[in-house]
Amino acid sequence: MGHSDPQLEVQARQQYWMPFSANKEFKQEPRMFVRAQGMYCYTPDGREVIDASSGLFCVAAGHCRPEIAKAVYEQMSTLDYIAPFLRAHPKAFELASRVAEYTPEGMNRVFFVNSGSESVDTAMKMALMYHRVKGEPQRQLFISRERAYHGVNMGGVALAGMVNNRRAFGVGLAGVYHMRHTALPENRFVRGQPEKGADLAEDLLRFCQLYGGENIAAVFVEPTAGSFGCLPPPKGYLNRLREICDAHGILLVFDEVITGWGRMGANFGAQAFGVTPDIMTMAKAITNGAQPMGAVVARQHVYDAITEAGPERGVEFFHGYTYSAHPAACAAGLAMMDIIRDERLIDRARDMSPYFLDAVYSLKDLPIVTDIRGVGMMAAVDVAVDKAPGARGHEVQKRLYDQGLNLKNTGDALILAPPFVAEKKHIDEIVDKLRKVLSGL
Ligand SMILES: Cc1ncc(COP(=O)(O)O)c(C=O)c1O
Numbered sequence: 001m002g003h004s005d006p007q008l009e010v011q012a013r014q015q016y017w018m019p020f021s022a023n024k025e026f027k028q029e030p031r032m033f034v035r036a037q038g039m040y041c042y043t044p045d046g047r048e049v050i051d052a053s054s055g056l057f058c059v060a061a062g063h064c065r066p067e068i069a070k071a072v073y074e075q076m077s078t079l080d081y082i083a084p085f086l087r088a089h090p091k092a093f094e095l096a097s098r099v100a101e102y103t104p105e106g107m108n109r110v111f112f113v114n115s116g117s118e119s120v121d122t123a124m125k126m127a128l129m130y131h132r133v134k135g136e137p138q139r140q141l142f143i144s145r146e147r148a149y150h151g152v153n154m155g156g157v158a159l160a161g162m163v164n165n166r167r168a169f170g171v172g173l174a175g176v177y178h179m180r181h182t183a184l185p186e187n188r189f190v191r192g193q194p195e196k197g198a199d200l201a202e203d204l205l206r207f208c209q210l211y212g213g214e215n216i217a218a219v220f221v222e223p224t225a226g227s228f229g230c231l232p233p234p235k236g237y238l239n240r241l242r243e244i245c246d247a248h249g250i251l252l253v254f255d256e257v258i259t260g261w262g263r264m265g266a267n268f269g270a271q272a273f274g275v276t277p278d279i280m281t282m283a284k285a286i287t288n289g290a291q292p293m294g295a296v297v298a299r300q301h302v303y304d305a306i307t308e309a310g311p312e313r314g315v316e317f318f319h320g321y322t323y324s325a326h327p328a329a330c331a332a333g334l335a336m337m338d339i340i341r342d343e344r345l346i347d348r349a350r351d352m353s354p355y356f357l358d359a360v361y362s363l364k365d366l367p368i369v370t371d372i373r374g375v376g377m378m379a380a381v382d383v384a385v386d387k388a389p390g391a392r393g394h395e396v397q398k399r400l401y402d403q404g405l406n407l408k409n410t411g412d413a414l415i416l417a418p419p420f421v422a423e424k425k426h427i428d429e430i431v432d433k434l435r436k437v438l439s440g441l
Pocket residue numbers: 114115116117118120149150151152222226227255256257258283284
């Protein structure tokens with residue numbers, strides 16, 4: 001890159017096939033970042049852009065934390081890599097026990113992976129394996145929900161409830177049934193958990209009655225659906241799922257890839273909403289996004305059942321990744337655990353939430369805004385559909401970048417999830433810029 005001829009410049013961009021992106025458009029009009037610090041990212045021409053979505057819900061502690069950079073550098077100079085199968089390094093154990101300090105009581109067995117998608121597929125396998133060793137190998141069905149996002153691996157795509165992520169790939173994936181989503185029209189502009197909608201959890205009971213609860217391995221839900229555009233659970237909804245799972249011996253899995261590590265104003269969605277699952281997934285903020293990493297945390301009895309059923313001196317769970325518990329990721333994770341503890345980052349998220357939500361809900365008066373949902377340090381602003389679904393949302397995220405605001409849109413939902421180091425002035429800047437761009441549409 002760096003050609004003076006614009007056509008050559010476009011040519012030089014062709015090799016990179018971008019994920020979840022409008023490749024053709026981007027290569028004609030790229031919107032790039034070359035540097036980031038704290039709340040801001042910087043464009044190649046040096047413009048400052050405030051990061052209202054923490055990258056992709058990752059940088060809870062703000063960009064380019066020197067503590068993490070130093071820890072990764074030192075780790076890379078000491079032990080760069082070691083096979084995670086039948087070998088280990090001390091930081092993997094250390095990080096697992098630090099993670100378990102934040103998860104609900106009894107959820108204390110930590111399996112490391114490299115992404116949210118891998119955490120979901122790993123959790124599916126854990127559920128299948130658990131039932132198999134408990135003498136119920138017929139439990140092969142999974143239940144998830146419309147509007148869910150569970151990553152892009154084949155298991156996660158089967159669970160997915162977002163049509164564009166399924167229609168090309170998910171048609172042949174059997175054995176997953178979807179509960180209805182909880183975005184009821186009467187819940188428009190509700191802040192936090194809606195009063196209405198807990199009865200939608202009865203869909204699970206209907207599946208138990210239709211397919212036999214004894215055939216269902218696990219129910220997967222995001223405590224608050226994130227990627228679709230922030231759908232907090234109706235009051236009592238997760239509790240009811242828990243009850244039905246218990247009554248039918250089904251494992252409850254919370255996909256906490258976004259909701260984990262403070263985003264809901266508590267350690268995890270589990271604590272924020274007072275419901276403890278059997279297995280939870282996480283990724284993103286576990287390393288502040290600075291290294292790829294995810295984890296699956298299981299209740300101890302799930303781990304015990306699987307490991308005790310295995311041979312005395314042989315592999316018990318035939319699953320793992322070359323980069324599971326990678327030393328650099330563990331070092332980044334440990335540095336992030338220190339930041340979370342020393343800066344009381346999760347308390348900070350909880351304390352800033354009311355100011356953040358007040359600011360976002362102040363956009364309600366704009367005629368173009370059709371709904372706002374928010375909880376903790378996450379919110380979504382829906383803009384009215386224009387031409388085709390998603391067209392306006394796409395246009396808005398481009399204009400926002402040009403005006404100095406970075407956020408993620410899913411269709412016509414603009415998703416806000418700022419780093420927890422945000423101060424009131426940053427929240428004001430985000431909402432002012434949003435108002436300006438939305439008012440000009
Ligand atoms: C709830 C949930 N699960 C899984 C994933 C997939 O994570 P990754 O993109 O790291 O594979 C995401 C990503 O946003 C997510 O929000």
